[in-house]
Amino acid sequence: MTLRIRGVRKSFGQVEVLHGIDLLAEKGEVLAVVGANGAGKSTLIKILAGAQPASEGELWLDGERLDLRSPHDAHEAGIRTVYQELTLVPELTVTENLLIGSLPRRAGLIDWAAAHRRAQELLDELGFGAVRATTKAGRLSVARQQMVEIAKALVSEPKVLVLDEPSAVLAGSDLDSLFALVRRLQERGVIVIYISHRLAEVAALANSIVVIRDGTVVATTTPAETDESELIALMAGRRLERIYPDRRPAAGDTVLSVRGLTRAGEFEDVSFELRAGEIVGLFGLVGAGRSELAHCLFGDTRPDGGSVRLDGAELQPDGPRAAIRSGLALVTEDRKRTGIVASMTVRDNIALATMRATMRGPLIDGARQGARVAGMVRRFDIRPAHSAAMRIDRLSGGNQQKAILAKWLLAGPRVLILDEPTRGVDMATRVDIYRTVDELARSGCTVLLISSDLTEVIGATDRVLVMHDGRIAGELDSAGATEDQVLARSIGEAAA
Amino acid sequence: MTSQTAPPPVEDERRTPRRQLPRLVVGGRDVTSGVGFVVALVLLVVLAAVTTENFLTEQNLTNLLRQMVTVGLLAYGMLVVILTAGIDLSVGSVVAFSGIVSAGLVADLPIPLALAVGVAAGIGFGLVNGLLIAGFDLAPFVVTLAALTTIRGLAFVYSEVPIAPEDPGFFTLGTALAGPIPVPTLIMIGVFVVGGIFLTRTPAGRAIVAIGGNRETVRLAGISVKKHLVLAYTISGTCAGLAGVILASRVGIAQPSVGVAFELDAIAACVIGGASLAGGRGSVRATLGGVIVLSLINNLLNLHGVQSFWQQVLKGLIIIAVIIVQRRSMGERA
Numbered sequence A: 001m002t003l004r005i006r007g008v009r010k011s012f013g014q015v016e017v018l019h020g021i022d023l024l025a026e027k028g029e030v031l032a033v034v035g036a037n038g039a040g041k042s043t044l045i046k047i048l049a050g051a052q053p054a055s056e057g058e059l060w061l062d063g064e065r066l067d068l069r070s071p072h073d074a075h076e077a078g079i080r081t082v083y084q085e086l087t088l089v090p091e092l093t094v095t096e097n098l099l100i101g102s103l104p105r106r107a108g109l110i111d112w113a114a115a116h117r118r119a120q121e122l123l124d125e126l127g128f129g130a131v132r133a134t135t136k137a138g139r140l141s142v143a144r145q146q147m148v149e150i151a152k153a154l155v156s157e158p159k160v161l162v163l164d165e166p167s168a169v170l171a172g173s174d175l176d177s178l179f180a181l182v183r184r185l186q187e188r189g190v191i192v193i194y195i196s197h198r199l200a201e202v203a204a205l206a207n208s209i210v211v212i213r214d215g216t217v218v219a220t221t222t223p224a225e226t227d228e229s230e231l232i233a234l235m236a237g238r239r240l241e242r243i244y245p246d247r248r249p250a251a252g253d254t255v256l257s258v259r260g261l262t263r264a265g266e267f268e269d270v271s272f273e274l275r276a277g278e279i280v281g282l283f284g285l286v287g288a289g290r291s292e293l294a295h296c297l298f299g300d301t302r303p304d305g306g307s308v309r310l311d312g313a314e315l316q317p318d319g320p321r322a323a324i325r326s327g328l329a330l331v332t333e334d335r336k337r338t339g340i341v342a343s344m345t346v347r348d349n350i351a352l353a354t355m356r357a358t359m360r361g362p363l364i365d366g367a368r369q370g371a372r373v374a375g376m377v378r379r380f381d382i383r384p385a386h387s388a389a390m391r392i393d394r395l396s397g398g399n400q401q402k403a404i405l406a407k408w409l410l411a412g413p414r415v416l417i418l419d420e421p422t423r424g425v426d427m428a429t430r431v432d433i434y435r436t437v438d439e440l441a442r443s444g445c446t447v448l449l450i451s452s453d454l455t456e457v458i459g460a461t462d463r464v465l466v467m468h469d470g471r472i473a474g475e476l477d478s479a480g481a482t483e484d485q486v487l488a489r490s491i492g493e494a495a496a
Numbered sequence B: 001m002t003s004q005t006a007p008p009p010v011e012d013e014r015r016t017p018r019r020q021l022p023r024l025v026v027g028g029r030d031v032t033s034g035v036g037f038v039v040a041l042v043l044l045v046v047l048a049a050v051t052t053e054n055f056l057t058e059q060n061l062t063n064l065l066r067q068m069v070t071v072g073l074l075a076y077g078m079l080v081v082i083l084t085a086g087i088d089l090s091v092g093s094v095v096a097f098s099g100i101v102s103a104g105l106v107a108d109l110p111i112p113l114a115l116a117v118g119v120a121a122g123i124g125f126g127l128v129n130g131l132l133i134a135g136f137d138l139a140p141f142v143v144t145l146a147a148l149t150t151i152r153g154l155a156f157v158y159s160e161v162p163i164a165p166e167d168p169g170f171f172t173l174g175t176a177l178a179g180p181i182p183v184p185t186l187i188m189i190g191v192f193v194v195g196g197i198f199l200t201r202t203p204a205g206r207a208i209v210a211i212g213g214n215r216e217t218v219r220l221a222g223i224s225v226k227k228h229l230v231l232a233y234t235i236s237g238t239c240a241g242l243a244g245v246i247l248a249s250r251v252g253i254a255q256p257s258v259g260v261a262f263e264l265d266a267i268a269a270c271v272i273g274g275a276s277l278a279g280g281r282g283s284v285r286a287t288l289g290g291v292i293v294l295s296l297i298n299n300l301l302n303l304h305g306v307q308s309f310w311q312q313v314l315k316g317l318i319i320i321a322v323i324i325v326q327r328r329s330m331g332e333r334a
């Protein structure tokens, strides 16, 4: 069984984004596709998934030419896709999301007991037993939703499984389950197309690696023949000297002080201090309560106990508006649901939190707003360069992320909370983001960086707080910390 | 194990990519917004001019301009609400209430004041709708459906019989002409111009558009969703109040039963203009286009003396056809 992609081109309007892609994958092969944000990876897999038609080119599977006019056609052909963006219906249970269309029936009615049992069995078998089938999908953390997405693609075993950045939201043991799963599928002869920005896992999992740059395949290689820095250079078209900036000078006075902050069922007795000009990492496994803590600090949820002080003055939990006025900003972890307004332009999105900053009388001064936005598009190298007038959901995932960061930078925050800001962001862009965050910190802004990426949470920060099960389980100085130390605390093994 | 059938070389000529014109986004560049309408409008005008004798007469054209005012005003208010992913079903009833109250008050109050009270009633109803929807987190459909019957009832409670004020001053607003153009039409155009600027160039207008796209993102950006929802329904109520007063003044008689199903015309105008009932998408200019198309259809059917029930049937079919053409020209996925 061979999957062959030949000469695939794709244009949106007048702009061609894929310029003739050729790929070949054999039975039981894990083919990694890597490339910078906007290189065209997702576009390619959408074509393979039948979600978008190619403008030109051919797809062959098992010696047969495929004519995919819809996702349904792709399913029939045995191609299953897990998209970069979550697609679950939040109001439905996990069971319904998984088995919709094939819910077991008895006497014409849905047999719920059997349905939940089947869904749970499927999850357990895949190593995602932590997810309960009876939960509503919208109540699950992003990581657990991702597991359900993967399970959904495996309800019936596909010939080809396409995973678009499946690991972006997973960490720790969840990540291990995913890798184990991919290896099992591989043994059973499934072709796995694996897209990821995490090159270490690409090296560990893939049989072969295809590098795409600006819509063209620039290299086809194997993990044995290449290394990370070469891949990064291939993707970016330039060499990156270093990833993380120098450490910052000693931090200033305490800016934010959190005392005994508690929210039942989310986190408990959380205390820490953030000082001016410092970048503090917050690591923890899924479910440790990091995002919940972030939302609470941002005034989005009310704590059950404890206090947050900004410059010594108690911060009232009066909603995001008040928090922003006090100088807080939050980049949330779920880009699609809480990060972007998909129906609006990049410009509208970037300006959203600061519309009143460029007023002339009662009206927004379009020229000034445009200039501010253009400055951000340049600063973050948001692509395409003329994207300000484009709908934001036409941008690649990584570029959307940059736009969200830009939105909050315009607000000039004193304390910036970043929840997984480099999720789905390519290496070169990450470096840009680390540099920007570093510049911000050097100019006195305080940054709380929530991340599931161990290397990043140590490399890009001055200190690391580790959360375990809703509590702060340890604090480490980034300068001397090792990944093992951080990980051990996050699973509650070592004392602080 | 695999048949290594070498796929034939790519020979088929370059398939031209499917034409994808940018969508109509408020504030976005509307380069293509004209195309669909211009075609529809030209067709309708030619059809009307060729098949009827009276279409191009001054009297008919003036009439046409006057008649589009009600649906026009309602459509702008409706657009604002639709942009937030809401709906306002109560506007037809507000038209009746505002009209009959202002007509009724003419006996006791100076005319401008009587008219102002009619508009104020619309503002009040819109405000209540908005407060209920935003404050109690109720579904717009349900709240405004309840308002539809409540306000209709109030109109009849105020007066079961039509009121026809004797003071000729009452007719001035609805019948005055500025040159060849009826004053109400100018008011409507004013609402669209100011309303367009409001939606594209003020923070509140942008917030309303953004709320329909993703209210969570908007809330986390520090913008009050509730406040802007209330504002949106208040705008719709205001437009309906204004429409009611102008209509009563134009026909010279206010009926408690007037305005049934007006909300549907208003919604149709927005949708013909490319607005999405899911919110976040819609254009002021294109909605005005929708209003004109709708009015032309009405006018055409009237001139042909089509029986009124058949008019409804034909109008429904024509609206569907226009929407399909419109969507195609906007590159929407079929």
Ligand SMILES: Nc1ncnc2c1ncn2[C@@H]1O[C@H](COP(=O)(O)OP(=O)(O)OP(=O)(O)O)[C@@H](O)[C@H]1O
Residues within 6 Å of the ligand: A012, A017, A035, A036, A037, A038, A039, A040, A041, A042, A043, A044, A084, A383, A384, A393, A394, A395, A396, A397, A398, A399, A424, A426
């Ligand atoms: N519907 C669309 N309309 C116009 N342009 C689009 C559309 N979808 C994608 N593009 C453009 O196609 C290019 C490739 O995007 P794609 O999403 O495939 O990138 P990617 O490699 O998956 O990036 P990322 O790593 O950020 O997810 C980008 O320049 C993007 O702006």
Ligand SMILES: [Mg+2]
Residues within 6 Å of the ligand: A041, A042, A043, A084, A164, A396, A397
């Ligand atoms: Mg992508």
